[in-house]
Amino acid sequence: MFGVLGWFWLFIIISVFAGGLVIVIIYLVLRARLEKPATGYEGMVGEIGRADTDITQNGGKVFVRGELWNAWSHRKIKKNTRVKIVGIEGMVLKVEPYYED
Incomplete structure (x- = not known):
């Protein structure tokens, strides 16, 4: 049906596809390992x-993140001010006012 040359090209196409798939999987695994953790401290x-x-x-x-947390700060921060989390002590967040640059 394919002949010798047909089988050769079929093998090349499948090999290129499989190699590309392996490269994509390796990229996704490495990216996931290097990402900042999404949970915990x-x-x-x-x-x-x-x-x-x-x-x-x-x-x-x-x-x-959709949750209400206890927090404290060295400076007084007014209600509805944007804050940045700079640390965690137990289950209490240490925050500072956040101002976009």
């Missing part, structure tokens, strides 16, 4: 949220 630091209440050294509430 490392995943929260650097996130941007919104102050749900006034935040002081005594505490307050922030809204981050």
